[in-house]
Amino acid sequence: MPVIEGEQLRTALLAGCRVIENHKDRLCAIDGETGDGDHGISMTIGARAIARALKSLPAKPSPGEVFQAASDAFADDVGATIGPIYESAFAAAAGVAAQQNSLDSCRIWVDILHAMGDAISQAGGAKRGDKTLLDALLPAADYLASASNRQDLSIHTALLEAGSTALAAAEATRDMVASKGRASRLGARSAGHPDAGATSFALLLDAMARSLAGKATG
Amino acid sequence: MPVIEGEQLRTALLAGCRVIENHKDRLCAIDGETGDGDHGISMTIGARAIARALKSLPAKPSPGEVFQAASDAFADDVGATIGPIYESAFAAAAGVAAQQNSLDSCRIWVDILHAMGDAISQAGGAKRGDKTLLDALLPAADYLASASNRQDLSIHTALLEAGSTALAAAEATRDMVASKGRASRLGARSAGHPDAGATSFALLLDAMARSLAGKATG
Amino acid sequence: MKKLINDPFDMVEELVDGFIAANSRIIRRTGRRSIARIDAPVPGKVGIVVGGGSGHLPAFAGYVGRGMADAAAFGNIFASPPAKPIIEASLAAHSGAGLLYTYGNYQGDCINFDRAMTHCRTLGIQVEKVVLNDDVLSAPRHEAEKRRGIAGLFLVWHVAGAKAERMASLAEVLAVTQKANANTRSAGIGLTSCTVPAYGQPTFSIADDEIEIGLGIHGEPGIRRTHLKPANALVDEIMDALCADLDFAGEDVALLVNGLGGTPLEELYVVYQRVQTICKAKNISIRFSHVGEQVTALEMAGASISLMRLDSEMHDLISRSEIDTCLYRKLQDTAYASH
Amino acid sequence: MKKLINDPFDMVEELVDGFIAANSRIIRRTGRRSIARIDAPVPGKVGIVVGGGSGHLPAFAGYVGRGMADAAAFGNIFASPPAKPIIEASLAAHSGAGLLYTYGNYQGDCINFDRAMTHCRTLGIQVEKVVLNDDVLSAPRHEAEKRRGIAGLFLVWHVAGAKAERMASLAEVLAVTQKANANTRSAGIGLTSCTVPAYGQPTFSIADDEIEIGLGIHGEPGIRRTHLKPANALVDEIMDALCADLDFAGEDVALLVNGLGGTPLEELYVVYQRVQTICKAKNISIRFSHVGEQVTALEMAGASISLMRLDSEMHDLISRSEIDTCLYRKLQDTAYASH
Numbered sequence A, B: 001m002p003v004i005e006g007e008q009l010r011t012a013l014l015a016g017c018r019v020i021e022n023h024k025d026r027l028c029a030i031d032g033e034t035g036d037g038d039h040g041i042s043m044t045i046g047a048r049a050i051a052r053a054l055k056s057l058p059a060k061p062s063p064g065e066v067f068q069a070a071s072d073a074f075a076d077d078v079g080a081t082i083g084p085i086y087e088s089a090f091a092a093a094a095g096v097a098a099q100q101n102s103l104d105s106c107r108i109w110v111d112i113l114h115a116m117g118d119a120i121s122q123a124g125g126a127k128r129g130d131k132t133l134l135d136a137l138l139p140a141a142d143y144l145a146s147a148s149n150r151q152d153l154s155i156h157t158a159l160l161e162a163g164s165t166a167l168a169a170a171e172a173t174r175d176m177v178a179s180k181g182r183a184s185r186l187g188a189r190s191a192g193h194p195d196a197g198a199t200s201f202a203l204l205l206d207a208m209a210r211s212l213a214g215k216a217t218g
Numbered sequence C, D: 001m002k003k004l005i006n007d008p009f010d011m012v013e014e015l016v017d018g019f020i021a022a023n024s025r026i027i028r029r030t031g032r033r034s035i036a037r038i039d040a041p042v043p044g045k046v047g048i049v050v051g052g053g054s055g056h057l058p059a060f061a062g063y064v065g066r067g068m069a070d071a072a073a074f075g076n077i078f079a080s081p082p083a084k085p086i087i088e089a090s091l092a093a094h095s096g097a098g099l100l101y102t103y104g105n106y107q108g109d110c111i112n113f114d115r116a117m118t119h120c121r122t123l124g125i126q127v128e129k130v131v132l133n134d135d136v137l138s139a140p141r142h143e144a145e146k147r148r149g150i151a152g153l154f155l156v157w158h159v160a161g162a163k164a165e166r167m168a169s170l171a172e173v174l175a176v177t178q179k180a181n182a183n184t185r186s187a188g189i190g191l192t193s194c195t196v197p198a199y200g201q202p203t204f205s206i207a208d209d210e211i212e213i214g215l216g217i218h219g220e221p222g223i224r225r226t227h228l229k230p231a232n233a234l235v236d237e238i239m240d241a242l243c244a245d246l247d248f249a250g251e252d253v254a255l256l257v258n259g260l261g262g263t264p265l266e267e268l269y270v271v272y273q274r275v276q277t278i279c280k281a282k283n284i285s286i287r288f289s290h291v292g293e294q295v296t297a298l299e300m301a302g303a304s305i306s307l308m309r310l311d312s313e314m315h316d317l318i319s320r321s322e323i324d325t326c327l328y329r330k331l332q333d334t335a336y337a338s339h
């Protein structure tokens, strides 16, 4: 397996963007149950903007440059809640990655995810359990933190597991009652459907992990 | 069988109005195929207006008064093409009936229908074959003209036959191409559906004949 | 059928009541189904009397007010008003300078307005008429007198209203209105049908991927059906039809992108974006434009495009007019600059 | 999905192009997704900056012009604009007298406007905000700060715009806008869903005989579902909800009957007819009213009612204001009388 440098990160993020776009309709449908049905669209607009930005980065970008390009892309093109959320989250990731040439340990990914989580909480005031993308992101971070002491796991395998953890956690938001964003207006009526933002975050992380591990994404 | 005086005519026209309203949706559907789908509504509005007017006529009105009340009702409440058409037609019928206490011969009904037909042509410029209510009215008049020499037929039976003739003639407008009114804009596309106005006229005449003959209407 | 109504047969009564109550700054009631400008008759002014079936708001009653019409008659849904409310409107608008009737070319309207005209003339009132026939798709050019009137009335009435407001004579108002109508062309497309409330069913049925080209404003079918295409392709077809009928290239025009009721303004601006691109390419100068719902067919989805070729008189009338009607307002072109 | 569009992902770009081209008398482009009054910044005037997701026209961009807003930012369909176009709009509207941001209470708008505000303040520009929360059905009274903004903005912005147009200070414009918001209440019902073009499916599904009570303006579901009822019964429910939240009895009010996009004006007048009957019964004096589509949700069928309690300052501002924006115009109350 190659180390995770900027080039691999770029490829992985592009793979994630393709998966997001492939799941556009599902994400809209989930958002439509309790929100306004546009989450797949906002994420697709963001994914396309990231893809454009990443393609125009110079060869061999640093990991920090890749995350910052994603942040700028979300900032300019997306809007809504999710636009500034990911703008802040990717900017925080870029901050953590800034001094790194490669992202090859569980530890650095834990730091990245925690920084993203903090930035998200700061941007939108949400905390764990509010039925947002934090509820996919933080379980993935937890898993990586627990994995960081295990010698038997490669970073690629650990990230794959983190992706699976995020997907399961996103699914588990089904039972939560939303307390942020549009869905919160429905109160108890918001339970029974998974959270759209948690689902898209999990798809993104899982697709990136698969790409880094050289697996097919879909 | 009672003679056909104003009171019987009023009862018959009220029966006709009920039948029109009962067929509202069918008339709209027919009009919708080639026109704007409102014929059942215009006729129902007219039928209700006639019913209101006839109910407020004094007891034992003359046949002329009955027809004139119907004309005024259409004039005030209906509009569209069919409003002035029936306004004129009923006014013409009132003119023929003016000198009569009863309408007991085929001859007088032929005169009434011809006067109505002329008034309709004058009001809207249509002639036989243009796929209008004339194509139900004039065949009924033809039948009554042919029946007027036959001693074996009561006026009640003759009017029943005239009603059936009108219904069949209305059905036969299916093959005609409209050259008046909205449907005419469709050209050949107007063939294949019976004419809405012919259908409603036939329903009206048939219901009146049934009422005069003491039969159930539906 | 899902509508915010009570008994469908009471709908017109109730909407007329609501309309009159909501617009009492500008109009007054002149009968059960007729209204006039609150200050009608305006001394010395030709009275412009309009009307038609209900279901087309803002047309027709919405245009009563300063700068457009003096009085209007309401019909039932999609049905011409009877002569009676037209006569009421006429008497209210009549200042002595004569009346102009102007309405779309539909058989019912022609018959009822003609009956009202005959009546008013017997009272000694001068009445002229201009029957609008802008829909190029409703009949071929050599039968232009058979064409029906659709949203082009919105442009024509700018000219008619402005001329009358300048206290022109009946002959002058008639002439410029005829000229405006003769220079106006429209064509429309429908994406969905609409439901006449008292019937409760869509007037026609149409597949999810089909549209009607050349339909009118009453939910009646169009002249042909085709598959849904991108907006740009549809606009190109419509513009071709308009320009084939009257050569607008190199001309000054007034332009309307009209929504039929169910199509959001956002889509109308997508349409306008293409229309103005085409106009630039054809060297057509848009001197006045409007994008919005003006002549509707209840909740039908679809749009029409109308172009009116402007000569200097018409251009002057439309650009300098000030309009304050119930449902449409326009300031002079210079209003911003002078502020 | 049947819409007059091209690629759904190009729709906002194209509609903004069309909007700007069609309204060039009044506005100019200040960025890819932002516009300002053609004469902005107006020297000495507080700049009113608005914005929100697309799909609500005439709101929000349609209100840029004399008497309402100075500049606006466009978001994607139903999505708040990012901070960037809000900043572009702000810089264009900024004359030195300060800026007022005013928008509906949605999380996305709050975050993005706040980011723009922070940025502008670092540039030394004074910025205040009034976040509108008129929808009484979106949260209980003791959580009024959670309520979202719906069509009431149309009334509030009359007051804000008129005050700014009179060259009041930022503190004064802020105060009267807060007062207007605090006195405004709205509630809506939806009959159908709507389709976000890039998704292509209705946002929610609803049976033929069901309606949503208390829905917003983004095709999101309402707070409860009930059976379709006659319009009068629905209006009674809405008016009860409004009056239970703020006692309008005996007060002067401004009133909006707003269509969500797919409901014909004819139905809105049926609604208004009932509203004004109720107002008479409750001794509520309607000093200003408007019936029409102002704050829409694409082609969604439905309506909302907004009431704003007027004190003498607000009444003076709303009745004497003259408004000439892209999609809404209003003359002074006296315009007819003085003519």
Ligand SMILES: Nc1ncnc2c1ncn2[C@@H]1O[C@H](COP(=O)(O)OP(=O)(O)O)[C@@H](O)[C@H]1O
Pocket: A031, A035, A036, A037, A038, A039, A040, A042, A043, A080, A081, A082, A085, A120, A123, A124, A125, A126, A131, A132, A133, A134, A180, A181, A182, A195, A196, A197, A198, D078, D079, D080, D107, D108
């Ligand atoms: N305050 C918040 N903090 C973090 N995430 C949030 C917050 N509010 C909403 N979200 C996430 O955003 C998702 C909705 O995004 P989207 O539909 O694109 O935005 P909008 O609600 O503006 O339409 C939710 O499913 C949730 O995961």
Ligand SMILES: Nc1ncnc2c1ncn2[C@@H]1O[C@H](COP(=O)(O)OP(=O)(O)O)[C@@H](O)[C@H]1O
Pocket: B031, B035, B036, B037, B038, B039, B040, B042, B043, B080, B081, B082, B085, B120, B123, B124, B125, B126, B131, B132, B133, B134, B180, B181, B182, B195, B196, B197, B198, C078, C079, C080, C107, C108
């Ligand atoms: N010129 C005409 N003369 C006589 N009858 C006509 C004429 N035009 C239309 N009709 C009749 O009127 C019917 C349509 O009536 P209706 O739907 O009520 O009016 P509209 O066409 O104004 O909607 C047609 O089916 C036809 O029978």
Ligand SMILES: [Mg+2]
Pocket: A031, A035, A036, A037, A038, A039, A182
């Ligand atoms: Mg959403």
Ligand SMILES: [Mg+2]
Pocket: B031, B035, B036, B037, B038, B039, B182
């Ligand atoms: Mg018809």
Ligand SMILES: [Mg+2]
Pocket: B036, B038, B080, C077, C078, C079, C080, C218
């Ligand atoms: Mg009709």
Ligand SMILES: [Mg+2]
Pocket: A036, A038, A080, D077, D078, D079, D080
């Ligand atoms: Mg949204």
